[in-house]
Amino acid sequence: MADEEFEAEQGERELSPGQLARGFTILAITTFLAMIVINIPQTISPNFFRDEIGMGGALNGYLIAIREVPGFLLIFVAAILLRQGLARATAIALIIAGLGYILFAGANSFVGLIVPTLIASVGYHSWLQLQDALGLSLAKPGEEGSVLGRFRSIGFAGTIVALLVVLAILLGVERVSGDLRAAQGPWLRGLYVATGVCAFIAAIVIYRFPVSANARASARVAPRITWRKEYGLYYWLSFLDGSRMQIYFAFAPFVLVDTFNVDALTLTILLTVSAVINWRTGSLVGRLVDRYGEKRMLTVGYSMHLLVFLGFALSQNIWLLYITYLGYNFLFLFSIGTTTYLRKICRPEDLAPSLAMGVSLAHLTAIVVPIVGAALWERLGYQFPFLFGTVFIFISLWLTQKIDIPKQRIAGSPPPAALRHEAEREIDADGATLPFDAVSVVSPAATAGLAKDEDPARL
Numbered sequence: 001m002a003d004e005e006f007e008a009e010q011g012e013r014e015l016s017p018g019q020l021a022r023g024f025t026i027l028a029i030t031t032f033l034a035m036i037v038i039n040i041p042q043t044i045s046p047n048f049f050r051d052e053i054g055m056g057g058a059l060n061g062y063l064i065a066i067r068e069v070p071g072f073l074l075i076f077v078a079a080i081l082l083r084q085g086l087a088r089a090t091a092i093a094l095i096i097a098g099l100g101y102i103l104f105a106g107a108n109s110f111v112g113l114i115v116p117t118l119i120a121s122v123g124y125h126s127w128l129q130l131q132d133a134l135g136l137s138l139a140k141p142g143e144e145g146s147v148l149g150r151f152r153s154i155g156f157a158g159t160i161v162a163l164l165v166v167l168a169i170l171l172g173v174e175r176v177s178g179d180l181r182a183a184q185g186p187w188l189r190g191l192y193v194a195t196g197v198c199a200f201i202a203a204i205v206i207y208r209f210p211v212s213a214n215a216r217a218s219a220r221v222a223p224r225i226t227w228r229k230e231y232g233l234y235y236w237l238s239f240l241d242g243s244r245m246q247i248y249f250a251f252a253p254f255v256l257v258d259t260f261n262v263d264a265l266t267l268t269i270l271l272t273v274s275a276v277i278n279w280r281t282g283s284l285v286g287r288l289v290d291r292y293g294e295k296r297m298l299t300v301g302y303s304m305h306l307l308v309f310l311g312f313a314l315s316q317n318i319w320l321l322y323i324t325y326l327g328y329n330f331l332f333l334f335s336i337g338t339t340t341y342l343r344k345i346c347r348p349e350d351l352a353p354s355l356a357m358g359v360s361l362a363h364l365t366a367i368v369v370p371i372v373g374a375a376l377w378e379r380l381g382y383q384f385p386f387l388f389g390t391v392f393i394f395i396s397l398w399l400t401q402k403i404d405i406p407k408q409r410i411a412g413s414p415p416p417a418a419l420r421h422e423a424e425r426e427i428d429a430d431g432a433t434l435p436f437d438a439v440s441v442v443s444p445a446a447t448a449g450l451a452k453d454e455d456p457a458r459l
Contacts, residue, residue, distance in 0.1 A: 019210040020138055026209050027134050028154045033202035034094065034127055035158035039275075040195045041101055041120075043166050043268050046253045048188045051181050053110060056258060064250040064370040066114055068363045070121040086137075086352065087209040090130045094206070097123025098199025105189040123199070125363070129355040132339045134209065136351065141414050142290060144340040149286015152333055156282055159275035166191060167268045180265065226353035230410045233402055234342045234354070235361050237298075240396045241335065242362025244305065246369040247389040248328055252312060255382050256325065260318050270322060274329040285333040294337040294344075295403040301334030302397045306390060313386035345408045 049055040055063070084092065100120025107113045132148060139147035169187055170180060177183035256262040262270075289297045304327065311324035339355070346354055373385035 023138055023210045026205060027131075027138070027151065030090070030094075030202045030206040030209075031131060031151050031155045032158035032161075033198050033205070034131065035155040036162040037094070037097060037101070037195050037199045037202065038124065039159045039162040039271070040166060040191050040198075041104065043163060043271055044188050044191055046257045046267065047181075047184070047263070048104075049113075050257060052185050052188065053107065053113065055110060056254075059110060059374075060250060060254055062371065062374060063110070063113060063117060064246065065368075067117045067121045068246065068370070070118060070125055086130065086134065087207055090127065090134065090209070091203040091207045093123045093126035093130060094199045094203040095123070096120075097127065098196035098203070099123075100196075101192050101199065102196035104192040125359060129352075129359040133352045133355050134206075136339070136343050139343075144343050145286040145289030145336050146283065147286070148336045148339060149283040149289070149333070151282075152286065152336065153279050153282030156275045156279035160272060160279060163268055163272040163275055167265070167272060170265045170268060174265065180263065226350050226357055228346075228350065228354075228410075230408070231342065231346060231350075231354055231357075233399060233408070234338065234345075234358060236399055237338050237341075237396060238358035239361040239364055240392045240399070241338065242359075243365045243369050244309075244389050244392040244396070245362070246365065247373050247385050247392075248309075250370045251373055251377065251382065251385045252325060252328065255312060256321065259382050260321065262318075270325060271329075274326045277326065277330055278333060281330065282333055286336055289337050289340055293403075294341040294405070295400060297334060298337045298400045298403070299397065301331050301337070302393055302400060304331055306393045306397075309386045309389050309393060313383040313390075341403060341405065343414070344405050345410060345413055347410065347413055 046060075049060060049063075097120050100116050100118070100123060103116035103119065104113070107116060131151070135148050135151045136144060169191070170184065173183050173187055174180040253267065256267060256270075285297075308324045308328045308331065311320060311327075315321055315324070338358075342354060342358070343351060373388065376384035376388060
């Protein structure tokens with residue numbers, strides 16, 4: 001009887017079906033716009049930096065190092081932003097990102113890129129840790145991967161729109177001018193301004209994200225900075241993922257642009273194909289994580305990452321490089337497994353600050369790794385940053401084998417779903433499943449645990 005009364009009380013404190021539907025719609029629109037904000041600069045920056053600023057691959061590595069400083073400091077940025085509640089924190093992050101990207105339009109030198117880079121980076125990295133917590137707040141236990149996969153797909157739909165707009169503009173400029181590199185400057189600068197406008201619109205939308213009474217209660221006790229040894233495996237995987245990503249995003253586009261002379265139009269087409277692939281497969285990857293478990297899916301993902309890095313290091317065939325470029329962008333979806341792993345082992349109130357800690361740890365080597373990679377590029381050739389990156393992948397593969405969610409869940413973490421994925425089902429000799437906590441399910445909306453007392457909130 002007491003259990004029934006507890007469940008009834010919990011039900012009153014959870015988001016209603018209508019609020020959950022509104023939350024999904026709001027986050028879907030925001031994710032769609034945020035991916036436009038992220039991908040327009042990602043698409044045009046390599047050519048903008050080379051043709052308008054005069055940068056090379058090594059100098060780009062140094063700019064990446066500067067860009068990642070705010071990522072390293074994210075735990076402190078998050079501690080400040082989250083005092084406003086998750087929805088407001090997200091809105092502020094998007095406004096900051098939009099302002100930074102607008103300032104790119106006025107840059108004319110490497111030095112002139114530094115301030116816009118830092119401002120945009122604060123907003124961009126804050127969004128990275130906020131988006132997954134917002135999504136997980138709408139997920140029932142056992143459906144975390146599926147929900148994140150759906151939002152990944154929605155985000156890549158936004159990516160497609162962004163890339164098609166860039167592609168249409170570049171095709172038009174090339175057709176009218178006959179010389180894309182000579183005429184593209186004002187158009188690329190205009191696209192940075194358009195990126196900022198999209199960020200401002202996304203900020204307005206996410207401000208009304210709904211929050212449950214449970215989330216408000218969790219917010220009152222939620223730590224702003226979280227460091228627990230029980231989450232050590234998640235921290236290590238985040239650290240290694242970040243080190244690997246720094247190498248790839250700093251140097252892979254410049255291998256294509258600087259070494260193989262790929263122009264902005266071709267790079268945009270390549271990114272569009274990648275976005276279409278991810279749009280159609282995001283939900284599938286999320287469901288596979290739910291079905292087969294984080295350990296298996298991350299093992300597959302890291303093994304394929306190894307092939308991608310070796311492909312960039314060893315191949316001289318441009319078409320094979322195109323395939324490896326598409327492959328890495330697809331493998332980004334497998335990071336869902338790292339996030340759902342944390343959700344399953346941690347306390348609800350720890351989720352948002354722990355995600356922020358993970359992003360900060362992912363940038364712990366953000367200054368050193370791009371500089372080391374740039375030095376390897378200058379002294380030995382573009383292949384060596386990627387060979388260096390395989391070290392991080394091998395270590396990630398080894399650590400992934402240590403994932404054991406039933407044993408690593410801490411007291412107070414959400415109970416497992418009624419139907420667990422096959423990878424977490426262990427049958428003993430008598431055919432009985434291993435015991436799991438029979439704790440009452442708390443509101444999924446409370447998992448972000450960092451709301452304010454007013455309507456908006458969550459990570």
